[in-house]
Amino acid sequence: RDQIRIVGSSTVYPFATAVAEQFGKTSGFKTPVVESTGTGGGLKLFCAGADENSPDITNASRRIKQSEIDACAANGVKDVSEIVIGYDGIVIAKAKSGKPLALSREQIFKAIAKTIPQGGKLVANPYKKWSDIDPALPKDDIVVFGPASNHGTRDALVELVMDEACDKFPEIKALSGDSKKVACEAVREDGAFVEVSENYTVTLQKLTALPYAVGILSYSYLDQNGDKIQGATVDGQAATYENIAVSKYPLSRPLFFYVKKGHVGVIPGVKEYIAEFTSDKAWGKDGYLSAKGLIASPDAQRKEEAAKSKELPNVKL
Amino acid sequence: MVDQVRVSATAEKVNARLQRRYAVEKRFRFYGIASIVVALSFLAILLFSIISQGHTAFMQAEMRLSVTFDPSVIDPDGGRQKAVLSSADYTALVRNALLARFPEAEDRLARREMIALISQGADLELRKMVMGDPSLIGTTRDVWLPAAASVDQLRKGHMSRDADKGGQFTQRQLGWIDALESSGNLSSRFNKWLFTSGDSRQPELAGLWGAVVGSFYSLLVTVTLSFPLGVATAIYLEEFSTRNRWTDLIEVNINNLAAVPSIVFGLLGLEIFLNVFNLPRSAPLVGGLALTLVSLPTIIIASRVALKAVPPWIREAALGLGASRLQMVMHHVLPLAMPGILTGTIIGMARAVGESAPLLMIGMVAFIVDVPASPLDPSTALPVQIYLWAASPERAFVERTSAAIIVLLCFLAVMNATAIFLRKKFERRW
Amino acid sequence: MQFSILLVVLLLLSAVGFRMGRGRALQVGGPKARALHSLPSYYGYYVALWCGIPAVFLIAIWLSCEPFILQGIVVGALPADAKSLPSAQLSLLMNEVRQLGSSGDYQHASGAIASTAAEQYRNLRNMSFGAMAVISLAMAILGCVLGVRYIRPDLRARNKVEGVVKIFLIASSTVAIFTTIGIVLSLLFESLRFFRMISPVDFLFGLDWSPQMAMRSDQVGSSGAFGAVPLFAGTLLISLIAMVVAVPIGLLSAIYMAEYAHPNFRSVAKPLLEVLAGIPTVVYGFFAVLTVAPFLRDAGAAVGFSIASESALATGIVMGIMIIPFISSLSDDVITAVPDSLRQGAYGLGATRSETIKQVVIPAALPGIIGGVLLAVSRAIGETMIVVMAAGLSAHLTANPFEAVTTVTVQIVTLLVGDQEFDSPKTLSAFALGLVLFLVTLVLNVVALNVVRKYREKYD
Amino acid sequence: MPIASEAFLQQSGRAMTGTSKVTAKDVNVYYGDKHALKAVSLDIRANEVTALIGPSGCGKSTFLRCLNRMNDLIEGARVTGLITLDGDDIYDYSLDVVQLRARIGMVFQKPNPFPKSIFDNVAYGPRIHGLAQSSADLEEIVVSSLQRAGLYEEVKDRLSEPGTGLSGGQQQRLCIARAIAVSPEVILMDEPCSALDPIATAKVEELIDELRENYTIVIVTHSMQQAARVSQRTAFFHLGELVEFGDTEQIFTNPQQKLTQGYITGRFG
Amino acid sequence: MPIASEAFLQQSGRAMTGTSKVTAKDVNVYYGDKHALKAVSLDIRANEVTALIGPSGCGKSTFLRCLNRMNDLIEGARVTGLITLDGDDIYDYSLDVVQLRARIGMVFQKPNPFPKSIFDNVAYGPRIHGLAQSSADLEEIVVSSLQRAGLYEEVKDRLSEPGTGLSGGQQQRLCIARAIAVSPEVILMDEPCSALDPIATAKVEELIDELRENYTIVIVTHSMQQAARVSQRTAFFHLGELVEFGDTEQIFTNPQQKLTQGYITGRFG
Ligand SMILES: Nc1ncnc2c1ncn2[C@@H]1O[C@H](COP(=O)(O)OP(=O)(O)OP(=O)(O)O)[C@@H](O)[C@H]1O
Ligand SMILES: Nc1ncnc2c1ncn2[C@@H]1O[C@H](COP(=O)(O)OP(=O)(O)OP(=O)(O)O)[C@@H](O)[C@H]1O
Numbered sequence A: 001r002d003q004i005r006i007v008g009s010s011t012v013y014p015f016a017t018a019v020a021e022q023f024g025k026t027s028g029f030k031t032p033v034v035e036s037t038g039t040g041g042g043l044k045l046f047c048a049g050a051d052e053n054s055p056d057i058t059n060a061s062r063r064i065k066q067s068e069i070d071a072c073a074a075n076g077v078k079d080v081s082e083i084v085i086g087y088d089g090i091v092i093a094k095a096k097s098g099k100p101l102a103l104s105r106e107q108i109f110k111a112i113a114k115t116i117p118q119g120g121k122l123v124a125n126p127y128k129k130w131s132d133i134d135p136a137l138p139k140d141d142i143v144v145f146g147p148a149s150n151h152g153t154r155d156a157l158v159e160l161v162m163d164e165a166c167d168k169f170p171e172i173k174a175l176s177g178d179s180k181k182v183a184c185e186a187v188r189e190d191g192a193f194v195e196v197s198e199n200y201t202v203t204l205q206k207l208t209a210l211p212y213a214v215g216i217l218s219y220s221y222l223d224q225n226g227d228k229i230q231g232a233t234v235d236g237q238a239a240t241y242e243n244i245a246v247s248k249y250p251l252s253r254p255l256f257f258y259v260k261k262g263h264v265g266v267i268p269g270v271k272e273y274i275a276e277f278t279s280d281k282a283w284g285k286d287g288y289l290s291a292k293g294l295i296a297s298p299d300a301q302r303k304e305e306a307a308k309s310k311e312l313p314n315v316k317l
Numbered sequence B: 001m002v003d004q005v006r007v008s009a010t011a012e013k014v015n016a017r018l019q020r021r022y023a024v025e026k027r028f029r030f031y032g033i034a035s036i037v038v039a040l041s042f043l044a045i046l047l048f049s050i051i052s053q054g055h056t057a058f059m060q061a062e063m064r065l066s067v068t069f070d071p072s073v074i075d076p077d078g079g080r081q082k083a084v085l086s087s088a089d090y091t092a093l094v095r096n097a098l099l100a101r102f103p104e105a106e107d108r109l110a111r112r113e114m115i116a117l118i119s120q121g122a123d124l125e126l127r128k129m130v131m132g133d134p135s136l137i138g139t140t141r142d143v144w145l146p147a148a149a150s151v152d153q154l155r156k157g158h159m160s161r162d163a164d165k166g167g168q169f170t171q172r173q174l175g176w177i178d179a180l181e182s183s184g185n186l187s188s189r190f191n192k193w194l195f196t197s198g199d200s201r202q203p204e205l206a207g208l209w210g211a212v213v214g215s216f217y218s219l220l221v222t223v224t225l226s227f228p229l230g231v232a233t234a235i236y237l238e239e240f241s242t243r244n245r246w247t248d249l250i251e252v253n254i255n256n257l258a259a260v261p262s263i264v265f266g267l268l269g270l271e272i273f274l275n276v277f278n279l280p281r282s283a284p285l286v287g288g289l290a291l292t293l294v295s296l297p298t299i300i301i302a303s304r305v306a307l308k309a310v311p312p313w314i315r316e317a318a319l320g321l322g323a324s325r326l327q328m329v330m331h332h333v334l335p336l337a338m339p340g341i342l343t344g345t346i347i348g349m350a351r352a353v354g355e356s357a358p359l360l361m362i363g364m365v366a367f368i369v370d371v372p373a374s375p376l377d378p379s380t381a382l383p384v385q386i387y388l389w390a391a392s393p394e395r396a397f398v399e400r401t402s403a404a405i406i407v408l409l410c411f412l413a414v415m416n417a418t419a420i421f422l423r424k425k426f427e428r429r430w
Numbered sequence C: 001m002q003f004s005i006l007l008v009v010l011l012l013l014s015a016v017g018f019r020m021g022r023g024r025a026l027q028v029g030g031p032k033a034r035a036l037h038s039l040p041s042y043y044g045y046y047v048a049l050w051c052g053i054p055a056v057f058l059i060a061i062w063l064s065c066e067p068f069i070l071q072g073i074v075v076g077a078l079p080a081d082a083k084s085l086p087s088a089q090l091s092l093l094m095n096e097v098r099q100l101g102s103s104g105d106y107q108h109a110s111g112a113i114a115s116t117a118a119e120q121y122r123n124l125r126n127m128s129f130g131a132m133a134v135i136s137l138a139m140a141i142l143g144c145v146l147g148v149r150y151i152r153p154d155l156r157a158r159n160k161v162e163g164v165v166k167i168f169l170i171a172s173s174t175v176a177i178f179t180t181i182g183i184v185l186s187l188l189f190e191s192l193r194f195f196r197m198i199s200p201v202d203f204l205f206g207l208d209w210s211p212q213m214a215m216r217s218d219q220v221g222s223s224g225a226f227g228a229v230p231l232f233a234g235t236l237l238i239s240l241i242a243m244v245v246a247v248p249i250g251l252l253s254a255i256y257m258a259e260y261a262h263p264n265f266r267s268v269a270k271p272l273l274e275v276l277a278g279i280p281t282v283v284y285g286f287f288a289v290l291t292v293a294p295f296l297r298d299a300g301a302a303v304g305f306s307i308a309s310e311s312a313l314a315t316g317i318v319m320g321i322m323i324i325p326f327i328s329s330l331s332d333d334v335i336t337a338v339p340d341s342l343r344q345g346a347y348g349l350g351a352t353r354s355e356t357i358k359q360v361v362i363p364a365a366l367p368g369i370i371g372g373v374l375l376a377v378s379r380a381i382g383e384t385m386i387v388v389m390a391a392g393l394s395a396h397l398t399a400n401p402f403e404a405v406t407t408v409t410v411q412i413v414t415l416l417v418g419d420q421e422f423d424s425p426k427t428l429s430a431f432a433l434g435l436v437l438f439l440v441t442l443v444l445n446v447v448a449l450n451v452v453r454k455y456r457e458k459y460d
Numbered sequence D, E: 001m002p003i004a005s006e007a008f009l010q011q012s013g014r015a016m017t018g019t020s021k022v023t024a025k026d027v028n029v030y031y032g033d034k035h036a037l038k039a040v041s042l043d044i045r046a047n048e049v050t051a052l053i054g055p056s057g058c059g060k061s062t063f064l065r066c067l068n069r070m071n072d073l074i075e076g077a078r079v080t081g082l083i084t085l086d087g088d089d090i091y092d093y094s095l096d097v098v099q100l101r102a103r104i105g106m107v108f109q110k111p112n113p114f115p116k117s118i119f120d121n122v123a124y125g126p127r128i129h130g131l132a133q134s135s136a137d138l139e140e141i142v143v144s145s146l147q148r149a150g151l152y153e154e155v156k157d158r159l160s161e162p163g164t165g166l167s168g169g170q171q172q173r174l175c176i177a178r179a180i181a182v183s184p185e186v187i188l189m190d191e192p193c194s195a196l197d198p199i200a201t202a203k204v205e206e207l208i209d210e211l212r213e214n215y216t217i218v219i220v221t222h223s224m225q226q227a228a229r230v231s232q233r234t235a236f237f238h239l240g241e242l243v244e245f246g247d248t249e250q251i252f253t254n255p256q257q258k259l260t261q262g263y264i265t266g267r268f269g
């Protein structure tokens, strides 16, 4: 194989394809093949083996988990390095033609959780319309296109919204262990939350088609499609470049990619691809990735990560 | 005489109902015409909507800039080494050229807005120029570079100038665009990228060529496999075998395969070709194999019809002269059936060209920029490219999707016209 | 490259064999080759086959065994510590070895072990290729010689050559059977794995479809309900709408074409209708998304209905359009096959055209028409691109055509595009769905084809 | 037998001026360029059986089909001349062809029962023309038609079974029953027995003889014996022309034309 | 004519033991369940024309097609009994059917030239059997075959035009030329004139008479006159059985069997 194979996060997908395209057109190597499988799906493929047919790089919109590092190791993928490429925010988006939303994390939880504490008990989520949650919200049906469990955005959503919000309900706070986890993290399955497992273009398509629908996707999609969709404010903060860059927007998170070190030097071009990605021309403040909606890391962090990308130390949690 | 009475009664009774019966007749006839009109108007609407949406994609906005090929940017140490030239920062050239055009853009925001007017791939064009002719370095040339897709869309009226209505441009940008426009430095030119390059994240640089070549390779594999296999099967069934359980089994299988949903062939390809035989994902080779299975029944059935149409006395005459069965087939039957077989094959191929569901299953939906150089390279195919572009959020891909459909339909039209031509030309009446 | 040279050489050898065989035949054939059983060129083909076929078989077998043998030898020669590496690492190493060995460029080798092994691999591979080339060429030459020696005037060369061709023909005709076996096996194998995790009863009769299960143990995914009823219902709903559009329009068009239309009109309208059948389904999908769905939504809004953008209605209508020519051309066949004597009988009694058609022709053609409609239903059920692009993703159990539903094929595509984990029921469920789809369409096809065939026999 | 011949001429002369049900005058039929029927004039008398004979392709069927305008259905067929039924021009614009065909029934060469029950086959005509007021009425018509066609006894227990399940001869009688169920005035039969075995043929011939009482019958046949057996008058066609027309007996015993003689003695055809 | 009859018997007896080219002994043919040919024994003498006559469906073609094993091609056809050509069993396993058909040529009812040029039509047989060493050789064979078929003068200027462009009679002679181009020993003809007009028929009959000198000919015909004109011996089949076989003259003047007599006097068939 003389062509890099990249899988993983659909959040990072637009950036990875942009870099791949640039890399293919300028480096003399073949253009890498990038597939959008979601962070979890990507890591699964990435860790499935070390052989030629396994991907060289996986993109991620959350950090790798210890369980995944272990799975990798079990399959002979011992040396994996991590590069932080920049930042992103999870955006609660809607078609521009729809009514704008201002949400709190609690309200988001109420809209998408499987069970809701009511009268001291956990009951199946009763909310059908946004206005059922809060009369101030529009009288639209709740239809949320959200990432499925193979997506890092889903994990981030759980961490940043649901885990945070559920602590505000004393009924759930009182729980512990698995039952608390389920109460906090389970998502409704009555059709109001539609799990999208491919990539966010699907979500985007659905949003433009259904003006009342809400989609959970990453900031770059909002940035690139500002003419079509709008982001809701979360806890009073708008999803803007500046807000995310300084983490004022509550749903901010870093983006990564992971490299299979065993493939560096074996598969032609891996090193050069990493170099292209970590060049200022790409991920810098004025780089072409920022034009694609990537929120650049601070200068110092970029420098550090660029240095790391030469050494490729093993990832440590 | 009794009957005579009854007879006239018949005529009278018939007369009494005639008007009503003719009204029913008329209505029924009208339903028939209406159905055809409805069906054909669906066709008309479909074609109209696609052509009206797609024709604009064949032209695209380009911007004329006077670019200075600054040696200090391209090749600071003057070695003219390929590697140096190749990795130079051509974006800087573009930026400088824009700055020279609009010196008023001084602050960072203004520069960002200015840069946003031109395609992010403009530097690649410059790079191509320099790599092709290093003597350009040091000169200043007027160069037509692709404008950003949003500028293109604005000029085509697909995007509002009004920020409230989804317009993406600031007043300053609009001013620049108008200035370029009125000075003749911004105009629509033939969209050569559409026909020469592979896919791209940049709509203005995205092309169909990769998909066309991918389709071509898939089809090559399909033709080389399904034509001989299909014709051989048809010959065996029509000319050699006698009807027995074995041939019945084959026949039942063929008829069923002809009606099996094509996505099932995709599942077969995924499981057998990819998982068992470990063939490469996304490769036209695998796509071609799957499409072979899709088109094989069509070819077999058409070939059998063509063979059946050769009158039996030709066979008798040949055999009566002492030709063996194979000689009879090769010398007489097959040449006579060939036009029909070719027609069937072309129609089967046309079906394969338009097929996408099985290709999704074997990974030909990846984002692939490079034009494949062999049937083993990753690639998409025309219909899959349509599917991908149809799912792309950028507004500019809508017209490109339609344009891709127009191209695909043209291919199909050519193939079918060839088939019809063959059939007409070699039509034989015995 | 080398390989293609070998093939070309083999081809040339066969050509030489052909000439030798022919020459030999002419030589032994006596004056004017009268004594020969077959034409001299058949002796040529005979020798050429002797020359080519064994060699090609050898090459095929050699190439399929070579990687394993080479790997065995290379691994065997590795230093002890490398040999005792865990299998995954060993495979990675071998991977690199192969990579390096093929390129012949050891600069980027990860270590001395790899480059030595690569060197060895490379040598072995060259050797193996050389050996294969030599042996296959030797076999070809031997075949040539043997073939030539077998030639006697009474050798039935033509029968032998034709025997080989016939074997090829028979082998070709089995491809259809192997394809079916392949489909069944590939679907069955993964489906069985799926049914080991999810009971078939839950799958076939469950009312909830929510396949996105947790990927890791520390994650809370959806419950992983695999009740496919909503998918079946959605598929049926869309197919039903498609049929409601296609059957009347297709049937009435066919009737008009067959019974009323002037030949000139027919010769224009019929191919135009067939254009609808030639349009790729992905185009219909795009048409549904971009033109029909928005139109219906707006039209619905105008009269106070809320019609989803991905309504079963829009999808079904477009699918119906796609199926119209299918129904019309099948019905046309069937209607024109109704013997004229029946029509004459009715006209002779004083029936009008429409009475003849409705009361005599259609009843007579009905079995055939039903067969055609069944085939069309099977087509609608299996149609993929239109629904993937225009139908919904969420599994609603509803009969309301204004709502979005999802279908079996949509789920197969969503489950298999992107990440594939062949150890999770999520991915495997796609194969179970594929199996159901295959079986349902199979039954429909068998029934429909039988009905149509019976019908044809009745009037042929 | 010159005497017989004279007698014939007298008869014939009388016939030409007698009570004719259908008359054809100078009828030409063209199929596209093909001139299939050439200036045929002929009259058909009520309550008689008129046989049309002649070698294959001579235009017998063509002429027959002119009489109830079945030729209208053939593309490119053109009819000139005058054909009248009870004195009315049947090609007149004001005449309705549906009504005409109800008045002039037809039985075809190959039995062509509809793929319906025996009952529905016979009831079809009365139904579309609205001849029955009630279902009892309809049943009466069906039964009496079947009776008159001599089929009732054979099928009375299975009226609801498909007509296609009957034997060839029964099917042909069913078709005759179907034709007479609309009480036509004239029945045209185009080689009604050619697909039948001798026994079935005999039955149908017998039936034709009975029907003659109430109907005017025109029958095309290939078999001269049959023409001799069932018809009162015979017309001999050759290459689209009416060669000879007259009393059956005379035609077969004393033909006036060489051609006719050649044909009936089997010298050609 | 009892004397003639006796003479016939003597002749016939002699024939059975004479120089027969092809002999059939107790040949039965079944098409599936249908017993189409029943225990037929017959011998065909060299350089004679043997005619097979009989009513339609009696098995003439079936018998003819047994002789060059064209029945092998019909699904479900089964042949028992012994047929020899020059003493060799033609159904013997070791016998190559292709060679057999080169030795026993066939001409069919409907002229069936290949849709190729006249030259290629005639040259086809010699080509596949390798009868010509050079193209000059081949041309000679083609020309002489056409000459012997009496067609050469008519087509010599247009040998490269398609054979399908000839008239029916010419086509049939072309087919005969094509058959004799492979120099067969026996030529089978299945109603070779039934699609031809009288003039073309006469030509073909004349040709058959000439060919007899060099070939053994078996001809199936519906026309008794033709059988009488061209054949030396005649076999009469009925319902799959060989009813009578003998000298043509005798068969037509003094048939031994009632059936034969009935047939040749035109009482049935
Ligand atoms: N539909 C048609 N189109 C063109 N020519 C026709 C058509 N029907 C009949 N003919 C020609 O008109 C001539 C008379 O045909 P017609 O069927 O009347 O003959 P016929 O006497 O009934 O013969 P047969 O005894 O074979 O039924 C024939 O030459 C026939 O080829
Ligand atoms: N392929 C076949 N399958 C079944 N039965 C056949 C087949 N060919 C002929 N027969 C039957 O065998 C019998 C003899 O047929 P054959 O063709 O030999 O008759 P024939 O004497 O040549 O008649 P004709 O004069 O009509 O050509 C007939 O009853 C025919 O129906």
Ligand SMILES: [Mg+2]
Residues within 6 Å of the ligand: D060, D061, D062, D190
């Ligand atoms: Mg007729």
Ligand SMILES: [Mg+2]
Residues within 6 Å of the ligand: E060, E061, E062, E190
């Ligand atoms: Mg015959």
Ligand SMILES: O=P([O-])([O-])[O-]
Residues within 6 Å of the ligand: A008, A009, A010, A011, A012, A037, A038, A039, A040, A060, A061, A147, A150, A151, A152, A153, A154
């Ligand atoms: O970025 P994700 O696709 O993993 O959400």
